[in-house]
Amino acid sequence: MWAIGHQGNGKPCCLTRMIIRQYFDDLISLFFPPTCAGCDMPLTYGEHLICTVCWFHLPYTNGHRDSCNGSARLFWGRVQLAAVASYLYFMDDSRVQRILHRYKYRGCPEIGTLMGLRYGELLIATPPFNQIDVIVPVPLHRAKLRKRGYNQSAFFARGLSQVMQKPVVIDGLVRNRAADTQTRKTRYERHENVLNTFAMNNSRGLAGRHVLLVDDVLTTGATIEACASVLLAGGVADVSAVTIAKTV
Numbered sequence: 001m002w003a004i005g006h007q008g009n010g011k012p013c014c015l016t017r018m019i020i021r022q023y024f025d026d027l028i029s030l031f032f033p034p035t036c037a038g039c040d041m042p043l044t045y046g047e048h049l050i051c052t053v054c055w056f057h058l059p060y061t062n063g064h065r066d067s068c069n070g071s072a073r074l075f076w077g078r079v080q081l082a083a084v085a086s087y088l089y090f091m092d093d094s095r096v097q098r099i100l101h102r103y104k105y106r107g108c109p110e111i112g113t114l115m116g117l118r119y120g121e122l123l124i125a126t127p128p129f130n131q132i133d134v135i136v137p138v139p140l141h142r143a144k145l146r147k148r149g150y151n152q153s154a155f156f157a158r159g160l161s162q163v164m165q166k167p168v169v170i171d172g173l174v175r176n177r178a179a180d181t182q183t184r185k186t187r188y189e190r191h192e193n194v195l196n197t198f199a200m201n202n203s204r205g206l207a208g209r210h211v212l213l214v215d216d217v218l219t220t221g222a223t224i225e226a227c228a229s230v231l232l233a234g235g236v237a238d239v240s241a242v243t244i245a246k247t248v
């Protein structure tokens with residue numbers, strides 16, 4: 001039986017607060033059971049954010065094992081990257097789309113951290129990803145950051161960092177202006193739109209290092225191309241890049 005402790009001054013101790021918090025969380029779960037971000041089914045005991053069935057069925061690219069994977073090929077002839085890989089394939093009306101929608105737009109950035117923890121386990125065993133020095137998330141413009149409240153790529157970076165034991169340099173890149181919405185633009189227009197959008201933060205000691213650039217979804221590659229170009233021009237030794245998903 002639990003002994004409810006006090007600090008001697010009448011205030012509940014840490015253990016008591018934890019137990020009360022657990023009771024409260026259980027009570028909330030009783031009325032509003034947490035559901036899986038991928039399939040919306042209630043999560044069972046021990047599951048967190050994404051259910052076991054979804055983890056099993058997610059479309060993994062395994063691109064980190066293949067230097068000629070689809071994400072890497074996207075940058076051939078555009079910018080020199082040491083390695084590129086995406087964790088999952090992104091398709092419309094899929095588990096991955098639903099997971100990323102909750103991650104980006106429905107206030108659940110912890111999904112990014114979870115993805116980083118899982119993907120980091122694969123990357124630390126795979127050269128050249130296991131030779132990186134620092135992790136830099138693609139930055140959001142201040143206006144977008146205010147509106148959304150968080151930079152989702154920073155949460156992905158945090159999960160990778162925990163497993164790979166490499167620091168996150170959150171402001172290694174700065175975004176000078178907000179990119180217009182990309183959805184109705186041609187590939188060339190998107191490229192023009194992001195060029196000159198980013199700048200390297202020279203006070204963060206990135207020169208001479210191997211930077212792992214991280215973003216959520218890889219579509220045309222224009223954002224990562226622009227960020228990598230800025231980093232390499234600023235004296236970074238190598239740039240690799242990973243994303244949670246890649247559109248197909």
Ligand SMILES: [Zn+2]
Pocket residue numbers: 036037038039040041050051052053054055
């Ligand atoms: Zn599920």
